Amino acid sequence: MSDKKYSIIAVLDTIEDKLIQQSLELIVFASSFAAGDLSTALVVVPGKSVMKLCESITEKYLIDTAAIEHDELYYPNPELLAELLYGTIGEYSPGLIIFTHTVRNSQCTAKLSVISKSSTVTAVESFIRDGETCIFQRSIFNGKLKINQRLNALLKIVTVLAGTYTLEEDTVSYKSNASVNAPAYCPAPASRSGAKHYGYKPISLSPEALGGVKLEDADVIISAGRGIGKEENLSLISETASIFENAAVGASRPICDQRWLPFNQQVGITGRTVSPKLYLACGISGSQQHIAGMKNSQCIVAINKDPDAAIFSVSDYIIVEDLIYFLPVLIRKYRDIYEKE
Numbered sequence: 644m645s646d647k648k649y650s651i652i653a654v655l656d657t658i659e660d661k662l663i664q665q666s667l668e669l670i671v672f673a674s675s676f677a678a679g680d681l682s683t684a685l686v687v688v689p690g691k692s693v694m695k696l697c698e699s700i701t702e703k704y705l706i707d708t709a710a711i712e713h714d715e716l717y718y719p720n721p722e723l724l725a726e727l728l729y730g731t732i733g734e735y736s737p738g739l740i741i742f743t744h745t746v747r748n749s750q751c752t753a754k755l756s757v758i759s760k761s762s763t764v765t766a767v768e769s770f771i772r773d774g775e776t777c778i779f780q781r782s783i784f785n786g787k788l789k790i791n792q793r794l795n796a797l798l799k800i801v802t803v804l805a806g807t808y809t810l811e812e813d814t815v816s817y818k819s820n821a822s823v824n825a826p827a828y829c830p831a832p833a834s835r836s837g838a839k840h841y842g843y844k845p846i847s848l849s850p851e852a853l854g855g856v857k858l859e860d861a862d863v864i865i866s867a868g869r870g871i872g873k874e875e876n877l878s879l880i881s882e883t884a885s886i887f888e889n890a891a892v893g894a895s896r897p898i899c900d901q902r903w904l905p906f907n908q909q910v911g912i913t914g915r916t917v918s919p920k921l922y923l924a925c926g927i928s929g930s931q932q933h934i935a936g937m938k939n940s941q942c943i944v945a946i947n948k949d950p951d952a953a954i955f956s957v958s959d960y961i962i963v964e965d966l967i968y969f970l971p972v973l974i975r976k977y978r979d980i981y982e983k984e
């Protein structure tokens with residue numbers, strides 16, 4: 644391990660030792676935070692055997708990397724990762740550790756924050772410099788309000804909302820001029836208490852997580868939100884999907900949490916990222932976590948009873964109406980026009 648110190652550590656996500664590409668956005672965030680100077684930024688890659696992955700990231704983005712390897716990191720294990728990162732903090736003394744905002748990283752940062760006595764803010768969308776300090780900005784109340792949050796602890800931990808610092812194809816602007824070190828290897832330190840006290844051990848991916856409905860391939864996505872009211876009303880959503888060619892049904896998280904639809908139909912930061920020609924959001928408020936997964940759709944139409952719904956701020960067409968009334972009218976009109984042709 645090198646004795647170099649780093650001011651920013653970006654912790655990437657892997658599953659089965661493969662990188663989750665979206666987590667590379669952290670390099671863009673780090674670059675912006677460090678005003679383009681990535682010489683004191685370190686990318687940490689957790690996994691079972693990830694030195695080669697570290698080498699490829701160092702080579703492509705000209706940034707120092709370190710592998711945190713452990714057999715049980717082949718699948719995400721936030722509690723174990725928090726323990727191992729605690730050792731890494733001791734080695735490198737960073738001022739800021741960044742993660743992509745996901746459920747498991749929220750678990751990891753909650754634990755890491757407690758054991759390292761640091762301050763944490765989640766789902767950060769941007770930041771502003773205020774002299775020596777920094778104010779992190781995020782949304783609350785399903786995107787209706789933005790707040791500024793200043794963290795006082797010496798070590799700050801931040802989860803960054805996916806899709807807010809996007810990585811373009813041309814990566815040149817994110818490259819550091821610094822000469823980079825060979826990837827470092829962070830051996831697993833002994834657990835703080837000497838005992839294995841991480842709660843669980845993920846052992847495989849469910850088939851659902853691996854495949855199923857390909858929302859990503861659909862030209863049209865009709866998405867159901869909590870505003871559909873009850874499970875029976877899903878038939879209205881699938882009937883609307885049936886009037887379009889190559890259409891799929893998507894959902895916001897509460898719909899999948901209630902098991903009304905499987906998780907592989909969830910759109911958002913912890914679901915699928917989609918960019919169909921048409922995205923019709925039905926009864927979805929427009930939380931940042933949902934918007935991050937669908938904002939790159941070519942045309943966004945939202946139906947919502949609330950004229951101030953946050954989803955309208957990213958929509959091309961807005962329909963302030965009860966979806967239970969509106970969708971049957973849409974289906975009828977559509978069929979009247981197109982099925983007569």
Ligand code: FAD
Pocket residue numbers: 744745746749785867868869870871872894895896897898909910911912913914925926927928929930931932933936946947948949952964965966967
């Ligand atoms: P609500 O926020 O309850 O909105 C329902 C909307 O329906 C309201 O705007 C209401 O005005 C409208 N409505 C009600 N009745 C009608 C009607 N009859 N006709 C028309 N409109 C009506 N969410 C995701 O979607 N995807 C994710 O990947 C995701 N990941 C998350 C990750 C983390 C770590 C966390 C903390 C949260 C995540 N969430 C995610 C949850 C997210 O924060 C919101 O809670 C969720 O998106 C809200 O879903 P919703 O818009 O369907 O429900």
